[in-house]
Amino acid sequence: MKQGTGTALVTGANRGLGLETCRQLGRLGWRVWLTAPDSDEGQRACETLRSEGLDVHFEPLDVASLESLAALAGRLEQQGVRLSALINNAGIAMEGFNAHVAEYTVAVNFLGPLRVTERLLPLVEEHGRVVMVSSSLSELKDYPPAFQRRFDPPPPKEQLKALVRAFVEDVRAGVHEEKGWPTSAYRVSKLSLNALTRQLAEELKPRNLLVNAVCPGWVRTEMGGKHAARSVERGADILVWAATLPPRGPTGGFFRNRRPVPW
Incomplete structure (x- = not known):
């Protein structure tokens, strides 16, 4: 894809990696739709990028809300928007561990990208890109073989959703450890996201869509903290790379530093 001919939508883009991804794509000449759940923050972020001369537009989107997603899709369809790249960047890492943390974390980090992708796929052009922002904590090689088989080979989407629901219910019942789950909703959400990436990649091959997961590394964002080793500019590079393949x-695939890494 030639630079300057793309249109991208980035979720969770009011700050951090999402905002920098919008900036870098805009500097390549792309038209970018910046989305965020908070309209005030999202609009301020958009105005910042527009003041830099970039073609960026804001739309509100809470990836955990079906109503918010439906409203966004309706507005984009009404405007005739066609996407060259869909970047599922929105994500959370909550403190503590209980059923609420597990449920909301998978709602944002796994069900959010799944639903956003499914709802906006009609707007994605042939030869488009879908990017899932994952984490090195999702590498299956770090888990026992019996656990790996839950996700590899990746189950169909409905089975994958059922698997994630089972995790939440096991946490609620206090039996997640004896069922073999890690005590980390973030890890399970990103493991599930990686499995979804592989499943969608096969499903969407007839449309020539490229679907990949990326790990930006430990980045100095609100989530990563000020002591993280990597700048937000360097972290966003892998998202932009995957969006412009x-x-x-x-x-x-699953990529870090523009190179494939084991699932």
Whole structure:
């Protein structure tokens, strides 16, 4: 894809990696839709980028809300928006661990990208890109073989959703450890997101869509903290790279520093 010919939508883009991804795509000449759940924060972020001369537009979106997603899709469809890249960047890492943390974390980090992708797929052009922002904590090699088999090979979407619901219910019942789950909703949400990436990559091959997961590393954002090793500019590079892959680029992969890493 040539620079300057793309249109991208980035979720969770009012700050951090999402905001910098919008900036870098805008500097490449892309038209960017910046989305965020808080309208005031999102609009301020958009105005900042527009003051830099970038073609950026704001739309409110809470990825955990079906109503918010439906409203966004309706507005984009009414405007005739077509997307070259959909970047599922929105994510959370909550403190503590209980059923509420587990449920809300998977709602944002796993169900959010799943629902956003499914709802906006009709707007994604052939040869488009779908980017899932994951984490090194989701590498399956770090888990026992019996646990790995839950996600590899990746189950169909409905089975994957049922697996995630089972995790939440096991946490609620206080039996997640004996069922083999890690005591980390963030890890489970990103493991599930990686499995979804691989499943969608196969499903969408007939449309020539490239679907990949990326790990930006430990980045100095609100989530990563001020002591993180990597700048937000360097962290966003992998998101932009995956969003601008050439037509014959990889699909169904997991990448860090523009290189494939084990699932």
